[in-house]
Amino acid sequence: MESTEQIVARINAAIPTAKAVLVPNEAPSGQTSILVATDLGRKVALWLRDDAQLRLDYLSNATGVDWPELVTKQKVKKKKVVDGVEKEVEEVVESRRPPYLEAVYHLYSMELKHGPVVLRLRTGNRSDAVTLPSLTPVWRGAELQEREIYDLYGIQFEGHPDLRRLLMWEEFVDHPMRKDYVEPDDYEYEPTPHDEVLTKAKTHYEMGQPAASPK
Amino acid sequence: MHDTRHLDSQAQPSYRVESRGHHGASDLLEVSMGPQHPSTHGVFRMDVVLDGERVVKLKPVFGYLHRNHEKIAENTTYLASMPYTDRLDYLCSLTNNWAYALAVEKLAGLQPPERAEYIRVITAELTRLTNHICLIGFLLQDMGASGTPLMYAFRERENILDLFESLTGARMMCNYMRFGGCRVDLPPGWLEQTSQVLDRFPKFLEEFDRLISGNEILIARTQGVGVLPRDLAIQSSATGPVLRASGVNYDIRKVDKYGIYDRFSFRVPLGEHGDVYDRYMVRVLEMHESLGILKKAIQDIPPGPIVDPKAKIRGFRPKAGEAYGRIEGPKGELGFYLISDGSPNPYRYRVRPPSLINLTALEDMCLGQTIADAVIILGSIDIVLGEVDR
Numbered sequence: 001m002e003s004t005e006q007i008v009a010r011i012n013a014a015i016p017t018a019k020a021v022l023v024p025n026e027a028p029s030g031q032t033s034i035l036v037a038t039d040l041g042r043k044v045a046l047w048l049r050d051d052a053q054l055r056l057d058y059l060s061n062a063t064g065v066d067w068p069e070l071v072t073k074q075k076v077k078k079k080k081v082v083d084g085v086e087k088e089v090e091e092v093v094e095s096r097r098p099p100y101l102e103a104v105y106h107l108y109s110m111e112l113k114h115g116p117v118v119l120r121l122r123t124g125n126r127s128d129a130v131t132l133p134s135l136t137p138v139w140r141g142a143e144l145q146e147r148e149i150y151d152l153y154g155i156q157f158e159g160h161p162d163l164r165r166l167l168m169w170e171e172f173v174d175h176p177m178r179k180d181y182v183e184p185d186d187y188e189y190e191p192t193p194h195d196e197v198l199t200k201a202k203t204h205y206e207m208g209q210p211a212a213s214p215k
Numbered sequence: 216m217h218d219t220r221h222l223d224s225q226a227q228p229s230y231r232v233e234s235r236g237h238h239g240a241s242d243l244l245e246v247s248m249g250p251q252h253p254s255t256h257g258v259f260r261m262d263v264v265l266d267g268e269r270v271v272k273l274k275p276v277f278g279y280l281h282r283n284h285e286k287i288a289e290n291t292t293y294l295a296s297m298p299y300t301d302r303l304d305y306l307c308s309l310t311n312n313w314a315y316a317l318a319v320e321k322l323a324g325l326q327p328p329e330r331a332e333y334i335r336v337i338t339a340e341l342t343r344l345t346n347h348i349c350l351i352g353f354l355l356q357d358m359g360a361s362g363t364p365l366m367y368a369f370r371e372r373e374n375i376l377d378l379f380e381s382l383t384g385a386r387m388m389c390n391y392m393r394f395g396g397c398r399v400d401l402p403p404g405w406l407e408q409t410s411q412v413l414d415r416f417p418k419f420l421e422e423f424d425r426l427i428s429g430n431e432i433l434i435a436r437t438q439g440v441g442v443l444p445r446d447l448a449i450q451s452s453a454t455g456p457v458l459r460a461s462g463v464n465y466d467i468r469k470v471d472k473y474g475i476y477d478r479f480s481f482r483v484p485l486g487e488h489g490d491v492y493d494r495y496m497v498r499v500l501e502m503h504e505s506l507g508i509l510k511k512a513i514q515d516i517p518p519g520p521i522v523d524p525k526a527k528i529r530g531f532r533p534k535a536g537e538a539y540g541r542i543e544g545p546k547g548e549l550g551f552y553l554i555s556d557g558s559p560n561p562y563r564y565r566v567r568p569p570s571l572i573n574l575t576a577l578e579d580m581c582l583g584q585t586i587a588d589a590v591i592i593l594g595s596i597d598i599v600l601g602e603v604d605r
Binding site for chain 2: 025026027028029031057058059060061063065104106110113116118139140141142143144145152165166167168169176177
């Protein structure tokens, strides 16, 4: 199979507005990935599926990743001229990674038996711009996996035929796989009449005294 | 029109019966099958709409066994989630271990020594045998062949579980693989014991074949039922025996040649029709091929170390990066996707569950079939809810 660089170049030649970028990977696995412009995600996916050299007909894995805002401080040594003398001064440089959610797709070809090609789509942020194009119309294998991403990460997939929660129940409000998710103190808490009864009962006896049994 | 009034007065927690008025000639009946149902293989629910006995709509409902395995693994060290992978597909803990170890080895650049690779192949193929016999036993149970085939199958499975117990200390929750190798070496005499079990195995397969494969009722119940066409199988990312029963030649042992699978010659059984019978037969034939691999591996296994000396148990921190590792599990492609940020815990830990993804096309397989066939179609896909819901 051709290298990721070549695939990125061919995507940009075929769909110039896709703005495909190679995402490096320093791990020994060497699985580099392709990041494309959010709105053209489905077009690129269709191209990857139908291109004669790639024929990526099999979507193996689709998953979400949460990247909250990250500010890293690095000390950088710089040469500065102070009072006419050149000195080495340490400066703290702040770099800021904007917050976003990411959907990662691992693609293989069953016909040509190669892969993986890793496709990444990123949302604008983690709060209001969380819509990505659904790839379920391209590979149906994404159907349940995108439902899972929606459920656990809160990415809205536009064009998904049946976007409901997959693992959590429908009334659940949060997205548990996000890094800043806080667990409720009691998962089984339900506001039941029992609580009202309890408050009422407290008015019937003095604090510290055992409740009188009903006569 | 079906009279359902008598059901209203009784407590029927798992069957919700609702009259939907007239739809053409007959009435539609909505049945909520599960989550407590003997033939859904665990806490799995299907919302089925029936026209008489025929399925007109089927929606699977997941999540009853969800415990957010991925979040738990992201909050602990790499090694600490190794025993937890046993609990995903609890019938195949050794292949789960291998898939996870493979992904971490790709992430950290570890290379298991020769002997460890052989042990991995032997344990994985034994796991494939146990999984497939279990499945066939359960499938026949679902079909109404109560007891006998399942007990025959479990008798053989028990022999293999005894081998796992003497090797790892546990029958099912093995927790055996480590990053860059295996936890302990084979106990003395283990390979001979394994050979003895394997020598008896073809006799069982033959006996089982005579008892079941040509059985008239089995053929009538399974052939042409739950057909998954080739194109739909690829489109919906089906893997493993489900995919190969539809005639797609895709076995990750052959495609990726992970571990040392390039040293074994084995055939990949393929189905023609993609029905329940083909899915059954593909598994039976796969067991025959596994026996061949096992024999060769037991013959060739070299002495030597079982863990990569570069592998660190304490303070294991892979460099920042990501890796996706996958193996041909007994149920299909089992993959682990890991992102490291250089800390002792994985930043992202994802399991690609074959059981869940093979269910994508469940509705398409079941439409137009009877409700009793929906049960065996689900059985033939081979799911374990520990992996579906994670």
